[in-house]
Amino acid sequence: MKNAKFLQRAGAFALALTMALSLAGCGQAASGSSQAASSAPVSSAAASSEAASSQAQGPIQLTDQAGRQVELEEPAQSLVSCYYITTYATLALGVSDRVVGLEKKAETRPVYQMADPALLKKPQLGTLKEFDVEAAAALEPDLVLMPVKLMDYVDALTELGIPVLVVDPEDQDRLEEMLTLIGQACGVEDRAQSLIDYYYEQENRMAQLTEGQERPLVYMGGNSSYLETATNAMYQGSLIQLAGGQNAAGELEGDYWTEISYESLLAMAPEVIILPSAASYTVEDVLNDAQLAGVPAVEEGRVYQMPGQVEEWDSPVPSGILGALWLTSTLHPESYSQEEFVVDAQDFYREFYGFELDAQLLTA
Amino acid sequence: MKREKSAMLMGAACGLLLALCAVSLCVGSFPLSLSQIGEILQGGLAGEMPARVFWTLRVPRTAVGLLAGLGLGLAGGVYQTVFRNPLASPDLTGVASGASLGAACAIVLGSGGTLAMMAGAFGAGLASLVLVLALVRAARMEHTVTYVLAGVIVSSAADAALMTMKVLADPERELAAIEFWTMGSLAAVTASKLAMLAPAVALPFSLLLLFRRQTAILSLGDETARSLGLEPRRWRAVLLGLTTLMVAALVSVTGVIAFVGLIAPHIAFRLLGRRAGPYLFLCALTGADLLLAADLLARSLSPGAELPLSIFTVLFAVPVLIALLCGRREGGDEDA
Numbered sequence: 001m002k003n004a005k006f007l008q009r010a011g012a013f014a015l016a017l018t019m020a021l022s023l024a025g026c027g028q029a030a031s032g033s034s035q036a037a038s039s040a041p042v043s044s045a046a047a048s049s050e051a052a053s054s055q056a057q058g059p060i061q062l063t064d065q066a067g068r069q070v071e072l073e074e075p076a077q078s079l080v081s082c083y084y085i086t087t088y089a090t091l092a093l094g095v096s097d098r099v100v101g102l103e104k105k106a107e108t109r110p111v112y113q114m115a116d117p118a119l120l121k122k123p124q125l126g127t128l129k130e131f132d133v134e135a136a137a138a139l140e141p142d143l144v145l146m147p148v149k150l151m152d153y154v155d156a157l158t159e160l161g162i163p164v165l166v167v168d169p170e171d172q173d174r175l176e177e178m179l180t181l182i183g184q185a186c187g188v189e190d191r192a193q194s195l196i197d198y199y200y201e202q203e204n205r206m207a208q209l210t211e212g213q214e215r216p217l218v219y220m221g222g223n224s225s226y227l228e229t230a231t232n233a234m235y236q237g238s239l240i241q242l243a244g245g246q247n248a249a250g251e252l253e254g255d256y257w258t259e260i261s262y263e264s265l266l267a268m269a270p271e272v273i274i275l276p277s278a279a280s281y282t283v284e285d286v287l288n289d290a291q292l293a294g295v296p297a298v299e300e301g302r303v304y305q306m307p308g309q310v311e312e313w314d315s316p317v318p319s320g321i322l323g324a325l326w327l328t329s330t331l332h333p334e335s336y337s338q339e340e341f342v343v344d345a346q347d348f349y350r351e352f353y354g355f356e357l358d359a360q361l362l363t364a
Numbered sequence: 365m366k367r368e369k370s371a372m373l374m375g376a377a378c379g380l381l382l383a384l385c386a387v388s389l390c391v392g393s394f395p396l397s398l399s400q401i402g403e404i405l406q407g408g409l410a411g412e413m414p415a416r417v418f419w420t421l422r423v424p425r426t427a428v429g430l431l432a433g434l435g436l437g438l439a440g441g442v443y444q445t446v447f448r449n450p451l452a453s454p455d456l457t458g459v460a461s462g463a464s465l466g467a468a469c470a471i472v473l474g475s476g477g478t479l480a481m482m483a484g485a486f487g488a489g490l491a492s493l494v495l496v497l498a499l500v501r502a503a504r505m506e507h508t509v510t511y512v513l514a515g516v517i518v519s520s521a522a523d524a525a526l527m528t529m530k531v532l533a534d535p536e537r538e539l540a541a542i543e544f545w546t547m548g549s550l551a552a553v554t555a556s557k558l559a560m561l562a563p564a565v566a567l568p569f570s571l572l573l574l575f576r577r578q579t580a581i582l583s584l585g586d587e588t589a590r591s592l593g594l595e596p597r598r599w600r601a602v603l604l605g606l607t608t609l610m611v612a613a614l615v616s617v618t619g620v621i622a623f624v625g626l627i628a629p630h631i632a633f634r635l636l637g638r639r640a641g642p643y644l645f646l647c648a649l650t651g652a653d654l655l656l657a658a659d660l661l662a663r664s665l666s667p668g669a670e671l672p673l674s675i676f677t678v679l680f681a682v683p684v685l686i687a688l689l690c691g692r693r694e695g696g697d698e699d700a
Binding site for chain 2: 128129130131132133134135137138140149151152153155156159160161256
């Protein structure tokens, strides 16, 4: 009786072990076969399109902004971009025609219609919360540009043999690094470098224009409420600095949007209030708020909204330098006028994005 | 009569499961025709994208859905039997809350990488069980109610800590990741995750099925259990340990999938009429059916989008719970 029970138990245990091992083996075999398979098509692609690449010699090796090693046999000719900032980057680097799939809600970004309307017809694959790996695989891209937020999906793509470049453009330095990486991956490093050179050129120019002038106290409101502001450690903080202003919230600690009270805002007494381009409230809302009547910016009507009819210049986008230029013309109109700014903006978009910007959009 | 009915039910549940698995393998954004799938299953198209998508995405996704459903269903059945409580679910020991906290910590305090999240979720899930057992020992009262209360305490503590993590999290990048993780999804499943998950689930699963006699005896009460030669405290710890191991491993890969462990045992009981015989098997099969059906909806309702799994499992759960409520009013006093 006991023996039979023991045998039964042992047999069942052995069965369980076998089941577990075979399921694990199935998983390993699947990933093993896919890895072996992934190296085959890449080398055949390299052999056939050697003539196409002119700038890159041999395999391209990059370290992306998540510290991962990315290797490409030759510059990527087809891209999937899951993030509006990387799609903007493809426009700025002149490789938007290589984009075969982009992020959802692309029709809400005005610059696509202006710079490359063909983008709006491409399949839309994901948001910043989730990503359709199978649809991306169906497009067979050479490279997927992915924000750090979607890191979960990186393994799924690399196991399919699709290279992924993870980016994290949180501030100006990281933005420039991202542009360099994408430039290298697509074989357009020169273009990326000239864009970055332009940034430095304009930064120096603004420093010279505003030299020795008084720095007005500037308060940058948040997207959802003007009782939310940017600290100095953030991109928006450095934007104010660059444009010859001083962040009214300069003493706040932390590196993210900080909630404050009416009292704090009154105590800061900013001379200028700036609304981000995607603010859910308007300049009128701020001017009409009775509790802000004592703020110098409201008293003098110096409340402005960052133009957003083209791109979101108050966030780390490739054309973010225009946000700094706009802010300079707003804070120091005697040194750098609105008209000069419009001309510079048109020059920028003509040279880097390849389209003629309608001046009306900026002067309205 | 009973035996025939049981056999039929098991057969139907298995058949439904096989059908759902087959459909699950055929549904997805990547265009894979039935003939292509047939070819791939015979080893053809090796190395090409269709085959790669099939073996690294479709098959693991279906397999993990299957494992998750089987595991959660069985865990729910075991808990409802042992604790004689129709609201008992695998989350009784706070495993889901603990695992959510572990994942949130990995996202906010750590690197937020996949491995870190999985390790954090798994470790924290097990830690919540250890805490529950410690609390029960400290209470010195070996009652099923004690376990339930201890579980509530640990869950609440974990939820509060999770709230703190959410406040600390960067709303732009980390908060959305935490929220999406707590809703459950099979979207990011790959073959390597399946390889890690399979032994962690299959082993406790088989052992729990092996121990179904002990589970049934425990449901008769501590005194009866002792008189039949079973040490209730030790066996409760063993059963809880095995289920928590299984559920923590699952949750660390898929995120928190709500209600499957609660509903599957109820459906199984309604169909079978008793909590004996093939009850636990039916719980597992029903759980797998529910989960695969929910996953099919999550994938196909909005083309190109992946909706969280928990939305659909709750959608299935509500009518079942209503039926349970009405059933009790009609004089059904099924549980002690």
